[in-house]
Amino acid sequence: MRGRYAGRSEEEIEEMVAVLAGVRDRVLGAADVQPGEMVLDVGAGTGLLTFGARKLVGETGQVVAVDISVDALYQLLGAAHAAGTAGITLQLGAAELLPLPDASVDVVLTRSVLIYVREKAEAAREFFRVLRAGGRVSLFEPVNRRNPSLSTVIDLAELAPLVDERHARRLDAADPMLDFDAADLERYFVEAGFTDARATVVETVQETVTEMLLTTPPAPGKKPLFDAWREEHGVQSAQRLAELVRAHGPRVDLTVTQVYLSARKP
Ligand SMILES: C[S@@+](CC[C@H](N)C(=O)[O-])C[C@H]1O[C@@H](n2cnc3c(N)ncnc32)[C@H](O)[C@@H]1O
Secondary structure, three states, rough: OOOOOOOOOOHHHHHHHHHHHHHHHHHHHHHHHOOOOOEEOOOOOOOOHHHHHHHHOOOOOOEEEEEEOOOHHHHHHHHHHHOOOOEEEEEEOOOEEEEOOOOOOEEEEEEEEEHOOOOHHHHHHHHHHHHEEEEEEEEEEHHHOOOOOOHHOOOOHHHHHHHHHHHHHHHHHHOOOOOHHHHHHHHHHHHHHHHHHEEEEEEEEEEEEHHHHHHHHOOOOOOOHHHHHHHOOHHHHHHHHHHHHHHHOOOOEEEEEEEEEEEEOO
């Protein structure tokens, strides 16, 4: 959690929490989680969906929180102890190889996890396998490949062509963060056997602190733009890029695209 909110003001944190709560409620709402059900949260992280689902399943239901990271599960265990662990089971596992038997859950939920998964079609097949007949899947993912090049929102002068070329190169690379659009995701679920697959694309304008574009890693394990640019084009060019980005002002409006997808196992 510290990473997610690092460097943000209290007001920004409040806003982010409210946005996340909105996403959580929409994912849970589309899954139509009922009391007594068995829910699987894939890539549970700090438990945004896990805790929300637990409220809905009540005392007679169960939520299984699966994550590929021991650290994430350890953090979740701490949060679960604080909130009361009844009804929550933690399991180490991957979206592409779930540690659950066939037809064992009523609902599969996931948020911002498939962007890390190279084999998205395999994950869709695993979701299908662990669901009971009539079970539902509901998820949310950012569609990063729709994000425009930085040059479309900030005047990058003579560096604009290089920035655009880097943007295009990243879209071509085999990167699970960027290698899918909403229609691809929907197709993976239909091909896995789901019916009523519905992908809803949402575009949101996010006011972003301009400096963060330079210094914040765009995703865990990725280099911040300033560092990546310095490696590719040298320190002088990186300083020029920083100057142009900062000249835009302290904040910039970025349009991001996200997808909500829900489907049912016949
Ligand atoms: C951006 S966080 C989202 C966490 C949580 N779903 C939420 O809504 O706050 C992504 C999570 O997915 C987990 N993850 C990444 N790859 C995974 C995989 N292949 N299978 C399961 N979990 C994965 C990470 O460890 C991390 O906890």
